[in-house]
Amino acid sequence: xxxxxxQASELSAQQEYPSFEQRHYVExxxxxxxxxxxxxxxxRIFGWLLISEPPYQSHSELAEVLxxxxxxxxxxxxxxxxxxxxxxxSLPGQRRDYFRIKPDSxxxxxxxxxxxxxxxxxxxxxxxxxxxxxxxxxxxxxxxxRDIHAxxxxxxxxxxxxxxxxxxxxxxxxxxxx
Amino acid sequence: xxxxxxQASELSAQQEYPSFEQRHYVExxxxxxxxxxxxxxxxRIFGWLLISEPPYQSHSELAEVLxxxxxxxxxxxxxxxxxxxxxxxSLPGQRRDYFRIKPDSxxxxxxxxxxxxxxxxxxxxxxxxxxxxxxxxxxxxxxxxRDIHAxxxxxxxxxxxxxxxxxxxxxxxxxxxx
DNA sequence: ACATCTGTTCAGTAAATACTGAACAAACTA
DNA sequence: TAGTTTGTTCAGTATTTACTGAACAGATGT
Numbered sequence: 001x002x003x004x005x006x007q008a009s010e011l012s013a014q015q016e017y018p019s020f021e022q023r024h025y026v027e028x029x030x031x032x033x034x035x036x037x038x039x040x041x042x043x044r045i046f047g048w049l050l051i052s053e054p055p056y057q058s059h060s061e062l063a064e065v066l067x068x069x070x071x072x073x074x075x076x077x078x079x080x081x082x083x084x085x086x087x088x089x090s091l092p093g094q095r096r097d098y099f100r101i102k103p104d105s106x107x108x109x110x111x112x113x114x115x116x117x118x119x120x121x122x123x124x125x126x127x128x129x130x131x132x133x134x135x136x137x138x139x140x141x142x143x144x145x146r147d148i149h150a151x152x153x154x155x156x157x158x159x160x161x162x163x164x165x166x167x168x169x170x171x172x173x174x175x176x177x178x
Numbered sequence: 179x180x181x182x183x184x185q186a187s188e189l190s191a192q193q194e195y196p197s198f199e200q201r202h203y204v205e206x207x208x209x210x211x212x213x214x215x216x217x218x219x220x221x222r223i224f225g226w227l228l229i230s231e232p233p234y235q236s237h238s239e240l241a242e243v244l245x246x247x248x249x250x251x252x253x254x255x256x257x258x259x260x261x262x263x264x265x266x267x268s269l270p271g272q273r274r275d276y277f278r279i280k281p282d283s284x285x286x287x288x289x290x291x292x293x294x295x296x297x298x299x300x301x302x303x304x305x306x307x308x309x310x311x312x313x314x315x316x317x318x319x320x321x322x323x324r325d326i327h328a329x330x331x332x333x334x335x336x337x338x339x340x341x342x343x344x345x346x347x348x349x350x351x352x353x354x355x356x
Numbered sequence: 357a358c359a360t361c362t363g364t365t366c367a368g369t370a371a372a373t374a375c376t377g378a379a380c381a382a383a384c385t386a
Numbered sequence: 387t388a389g390t391t392t393g394t395t396c397a398g399t400a401t402t403t404a405c406t407g408a409a410c411a412g413a414t415g416t
Contacts, residue, residue, distance in 0.1 A: 025301075025308060032297060037215025039404060050305050050320055053312065059363065069406045074364055076404095095414070096362060101319040106326040119210060123203075127228050130203060138233055141279040144345075145228070148284040151341050159337065163329050167322075217374060237393065247376045252394055254374095273384065274392060 018048070018065055025051060026066070038083075041068060042076045046085060049101050056089070056100040084108030107160060114156050121149035196226070196243055203229060204244070216261075219246060220254045224263060227279050234267070234278040262286030285338060292334050299327035 018026065026047040033043025044066050049057060057065070063073045077099055080086040087102040102108070124146035131138050196204065204225040211221025222244050227235060235243070241251045255277055258264040265280040280286070302324035309316050 021308060025305065028304075029301060032301060035297075036294065041404070050302075050323070051308055053316060055316055055319060070363070071365080071407070072405050078364095103319075103322065106323065116214065119213075123207060123210060124228075126206075127203065130199060130229055134231065138231060141233060141281075142228055144281065145284065147345070148341060151344065152337075155337055155340075159330075159333055162333075163326060166329065167325070219374070248393070249377070249395080250375050256394095 022048075022051060039076065039079070041066070041072050042080055044068070045073065045076055045099075046080060046101070049086060049099060056098040058096045058098050060096070062099070083112065107164065110156065110160055114153065114160075117149050117152050117156065121146055121153060124149060200226075200229060217254060217257070219244075219250050220258055222246070223251065223254055223277075224258060224279070227264060227277060234276040236274045236276050238274070240277070261290065285342065288334065288338050292331065292338075295327050295330050295334065299324055299331060302327060 026044050029047030029050065030040040030043030033046065034040050045062055048062065048065060049055070052065075059070065059073055059077070062068070062077075063070050066073075077086065077088070080099075081088060085102060085105045085108070086099050088097050088099055090097050124142050127142040128139060128146065131142065204222050207225030207228065208218040208221030211224065212218055223240055226240065226243060227233070230243075237248065237251055237255070240246070240255075241248050244251075255264065255266070258277075259266060263280060263283045263286070264277050266275050266277055268275050302320050305320040306317060306324065309320065
């Protein structure tokens with residue numbers, strides 16, 4: 001039986017309790033998350049995973065560092081995995097699971113934006129159907145809404161593709177070749 | 179004293195109470211709004227302004243059609259104006275004000291996204307400062323976050339510009355000239 | 357088998373938010 | 387001037403949401 005690990009605290013030797021600056025950082029990330037409509041606790045978890053050493057943290061480490069209940073951590077990590085920002089993995093020979101920022105998480109989010117964008121285009125088209133027997137000037141607002149979303153529906157995937165490429169070969173196109 | 183207008187109802191002759199389909203449409207727009215983190219009532223107002231005849235509606239027309247309190251309409255129209263989705267105007271010789279979908283509202287929203295994007299890049303950079311005395315492998319997650327947001331910070335304004343142009347001269351570049 | 361550790365579920369509550377309706381203010385009319 | 391109309395503010399309520407903590411379930415080790 002391995003009793004070398006600290007039993008009093010889940011925190012490993014290399015990771016002290018968060019410093020003042022670290023706690024402040026975590027809080028600020030949580031505020032950003034709130035701004036885009038996500039729960040604060042999800043932002044705290046994400047914020048801590050951005051700066052923690054090591055870059056992966058267990059369920060109970062998160063609970064301790066963030067002073068949150070296990071239930072809350074469980075719910076929020078599930079949410080963060082759902083929207084593709086973090087991932088779960090296990091280390092061989094260790095029972096507990098760890099979470100870390102998912103490489104590529106931001107592309108994932110961008111893809112979800114594209115899905116939302118499609119929903120807006122579709123509802124604009126539904127609106128136009130409702131107005132199909134009316135004078136054309138009533139259609140303008142919906143046509144504009146449809147057109148910009150159709151535009152983004154075409155262009156955002158292209159942008160995403162460019163990003164993926166640029167990331168693989170950095171420096172290659174600091175001078176963009178248009 | 180002009181008593182020709184319907185006194186019983188604020189609704190003009192050309193606009194009946196919303197039909198079943200119209201009510202349904204308004205509800206669906208409100209659900210979309212909720213999805214992106216905005217109040218339902220704001221979505222209802224916006225949804226109705228998308229399909230109403232005429233395309234502009236007064237404060238009290240909105241209250242009546244959407245069965246909402248004047249207070250709610252007042253608060254939510256203010257919110258919608260703040261985020262740039264609707265605008266307020268008055269017709270000469272009429273006391274009351276009207277609201278309508280703001281032409282260009284979507285570009286406005288895109289500009290706000292760009293601002294949010296900048297906030298994310300900045301907090302990534304703050305995280306990197308916190309980790310500046312640590313091994314490089316700890317920086318990866320934050321560098322990726324910074325890089326994609328910096329990428330979008332450069333590219334989204336370009337995209338927006340392209341959209342503005344394309345809108346002014348439609349058909350000109352269905353075949354994009356890259 | 358039993359004890360231990362890890363994580364989930366869920367009922368309850370604390371806090372935030374949307375919404376109402378009444379009181380108020382400002383602008384116009386007679 | 388008083389009376390109407392139009393719109394805002396704000397206190398109060400109802401609903402939703404975030405979060406806790408305890409009970410539970412499953413896996414591992416002895």
